[in-house]
Amino acid sequence: MASSPLLALTTGEPAGIGPDLTLALAASWGTLEARVVAVGDPALLAARAARLALDVRIVPLADGDPVPSPRDGVLPVWPVALRAPVEAGRLDPANAGYVLETLDVAIAACRQGRADAMVTAPLHKGAIIEGGYPDFTGHTEYLRDACDVDEVVMLLATERTEPALRVALATTHLPLRAVADAIDAGGLRRVLTILEADLRRRFGIARPRILVCGLNPHAGEDGHLGVEERDIIAPTLAAMRGEGLDLVGPLPADTLFTPRHLADADAVLAMYHDQGLPVLKYAGFGEAANVTLGLPLIRTSVDHGTALDLAGSGRAEAGSLRVALDVAVRMVRGGTSRP
Ligand SMILES: NC(=O)c1ccc[n+]([C@@H]2O[C@H](COP(=O)([O-])OP(=O)(O)OC[C@H]3O[C@@H](n4cnc5c(N)ncnc54)[C@H](O)[C@@H]3O)[C@@H](O)[C@H]2O)c1
Numbered sequence: 001m002a003s004s005p006l007l008a009l010t011t012g013e014p015a016g017i018g019p020d021l022t023l024a025l026a027a028s029w030g031t032l033e034a035r036v037v038a039v040g041d042p043a044l045l046a047a048r049a050a051r052l053a054l055d056v057r058i059v060p061l062a063d064g065d066p067v068p069s070p071r072d073g074v075l076p077v078w079p080v081a082l083r084a085p086v087e088a089g090r091l092d093p094a095n096a097g098y099v100l101e102t103l104d105v106a107i108a109a110c111r112q113g114r115a116d117a118m119v120t121a122p123l124h125k126g127a128i129i130e131g132g133y134p135d136f137t138g139h140t141e142y143l144r145d146a147c148d149v150d151e152v153v154m155l156l157a158t159e160r161t162e163p164a165l166r167v168a169l170a171t172t173h174l175p176l177r178a179v180a181d182a183i184d185a186g187g188l189r190r191v192l193t194i195l196e197a198d199l200r201r202r203f204g205i206a207r208p209r210i211l212v213c214g215l216n217p218h219a220g221e222d223g224h225l226g227v228e229e230r231d232i233i234a235p236t237l238a239a240m241r242g243e244g245l246d247l248v249g250p251l252p253a254d255t256l257f258t259p260r261h262l263a264d265a266d267a268v269l270a271m272y273h274d275q276g277l278p279v280l281k282y283a284g285f286g287e288a289a290n291v292t293l294g295l296p297l298i299r300t301s302v303d304h305g306t307a308l309d310l311a312g313s314g315r316a317e318a319g320s321l322r323v324a325l326d327v328a329v330r331m332v333r334g335g336t337s338r339p
């Protein structure tokens with residue numbers, strides 16, 4: 001029998017809730033149809049397990065050791081050494097290099113065929129930047145550069161809604177002031193091309209219908225409240241419709257996210273982070289996954305951040321990490337129409 005998919009789970013910011021959530025899942029893997037190897041510091045994980053009173057045995061693996069099938073109370077680990085001691089809830093930028101090394105280990109494993117997908121627990125962007133990586137803006141952009149591709153697309157998805165809600169972003173981690181300048185026809189075309197292709201390839205949707213938000217209030221009000229819809233978004237959508245894509249818009253974002261529009265949509269493309277993600281998180285926080293499209297590997301993540309206020313408390317909820325693992329398994333298996 002073929003072995004189940006192998007997921008490399010990076011444990012994220014060591015002072016945050018990533019270690020806690022990883023351990024909570026390892027205490028009881030449930031119906032997970034995959035093997036999981038955590039990527040992180042074994043001593044950190046053992047200390048956090050003790051603090052949380054979780055009965056989880058940390059099993060560091062050496063290069064080439066097989067990753068066993070999941071067993072409750074056992075967490076296999078590909079070891080990466082912390083750079084500085086960790087106190088739950090207190091950031092130390094000295095560990096920026098540690099966090100990035102966990103990503104590098106998982107990326108290499110996926111690219112070399114030693115893992116089928118990577119799943120990432122949250123990191124703290126500010127701590128990475130202050131730790132000596134001033135250009136860092138997030139996993140999404142780091143993966144784009146590490147995999148040497150020009151463009152990637154951030155998509156968050158939840159099944160808590162009916163139908164499932166998937167929201168992709170035309171721009172990711174940018175100051176709001178820079179958003180309008182970042183929207184151009186070439187970039188929008190690249191994002192839509194990746195989104196449409198990966199909805200087919202990774203999610204098994206034969207002909208995805210994508211709703212596209214305008215940038216400005218009321219989608220620019222015919223050019224009276226902004227010109228990006230008239231000059232960039234509408235012409236790009238028209239051209240790509242002519243190439244066979246099922247694109248609707250640009251629609252006013254305030255009413256796009258209503259049941260009438262969403263009923264037959266496979267995804268929404270929002271123009272910027274806080275146009276799309278608050279809606280997705282309002283609908284599905286704790287039961288959503290973040291997926292990076294356009295990569296030569298599969299990467300999923302949680303829908304939340306490092307929650308420093310909860311680290312080490314036992315009060316962080318592992319629902320989104322569990323969804324991220326399940327979505328990765330489905331993507332490895334060649335896609336599904338959901339989520
Ligand atoms: N995938 C990722 O790596 C990722 C995702 C989002 C945010 N971040 C980063 O995390 C850091 C903190 O971001 P933030 O404060 O905006 O968001 P956050 O998600 O860390 O916290 C927002 C609120 O949600 C709560 N919360 C978050 N996760 C929870 C969980 N699993 N269970 C229960 N409550 C939870 C927190 O306690 C807090 O009240 C930032 O550096 C941000 O960039 C990383």
Ligand SMILES: N[C@H](C(=O)O)[C@H](O)COP(=O)(O)O
Pocket residue numbers: 137138139140141273277290301302303304
């Ligand atoms: N934009 C994401 C969210 O709000 O959930 C988050 O910042 C994570 O981004 P990366 O996966 O690029 O780190």
